[in-house]
Amino acid sequence: MAIREIRLFGDPVLNSAASPVAAFDAGLERLVADMLETMDHAGGVGLAANQVGLARRVFVFDCQGLRGHIVNPRWRPLGEAMQTGAEGCLSVPGVRGEVTRHNTVVASGQDCHGRPLALRATGLLARCIQHETDHLDGVMFMRRMAPEQRKQAMAAIRAADWS
Numbered sequence: 001m002a003i004r005e006i007r008l009f010g011d012p013v014l015n016s017a018a019s020p021v022a023a024f025d026a027g028l029e030r031l032v033a034d035m036l037e038t039m040d041h042a043g044g045v046g047l048a049a050n051q052v053g054l055a056r057r058v059f060v061f062d063c064q065g066l067r068g069h070i071v072n073p074r075w076r077p078l079g080e081a082m083q084t085g086a087e088g089c090l091s092v093p094g095v096r097g098e099v100t101r102h103n104t105v106v107a108s109g110q111d112c113h114g115r116p117l118a119l120r121a122t123g124l125l126a127r128c129i130q131h132e133t134d135h136l137d138g139v140m141f142m143r144r145m146a147p148e149q150r151k152q153a154m155a156a157i158r159a160a161d162w163s
Contacts, residue, residue: 001033003041004052009092009140009157011053018048018055018136021071024114028058032069032112035060044090046128048135051091058112059132064125070109070117073133077102078120087131087141095156099144101130 007013021028031049035058039047045063049056060069081103088096105126108118121129131141142153157163 001030001037004034004038006038006042006047006051006090007053008162010163011091013050013053013055014091014135014140015138016050016055017138018050018057020057021110024071024110024112028071028112031056032058032060035069036062036067039090042090045124046132047090048132050135050138057136059136061125061128061132063128064121064123066119066125068119069112070107070119070129071112071114073107073109073129073136075105075107075129075133078104078106083123083127085127087127087144089131089141091135092140092142092153092157093162094160095142095153097142097145097149097153099127099131099141101127101144105129107133 035047046061048059058071082100083103084100086096087099104122106120107129111117142150
C-alpha cells in the first residue's frame with residue numbers, strides 16, 4: 001500500500017467525468033488499498049479515484065462505522081427528505097460550505113472483485129456517497145452550494161496558500 005498525492009482544486013482531472021472500470025484485477029485491488037490509506041492519512045471520510053489522479057469510477061469511504069469502496073457507483077434517493085450540512089473536501093483544504101443533499105440513498109455498484117453490491121445509507125454516509133459520486137462526474141461540492149456560499153468558498157480558495 002502507498003499514500004498517493006491528492007489532487008487539488010484547479011487540477012483538470014477533478015473536472016472530468018471518470019470512465020467506468022472494466023478490469024477487476026490486482027491493480028484495482030491495489031488502487032482501493034492505496035486510496036483507503038491515503039484517505040486515512042489525510043483524515044477524510046471519502047475519496048474518489050480522480051482525487052488521486054485516476055479518472056476511474058471508484059471511491060472509498062469510512063464513516064458511520066462502515067468502511068469500504070464502490071466501483072462503478074450509482075445511487076438513487078429513497079424518499080424526499082433532504083439534509084443540509086457543512087461539507088469539506090480533501091481536494092479543497094480548509095474550505096467548507098453548506099450543501100443540501102438527499103438524506104437517504106441506495107447506492108449500488110461492484111466491489112474490487114467485480115461482485116455486485118448495494119448499500120442503503122442515511123445521514124453522513126448518504127452525503128459521502130453523493131459527494132464522491134459527484135467527484136466521479138467531475139462535479140466539485142462548491143457547485144452544490146447556494147450562490148453566496150459559493151462566492152465565499154471561491155474567495156477562500158483564491159486566498160489559500162495552496163492555490
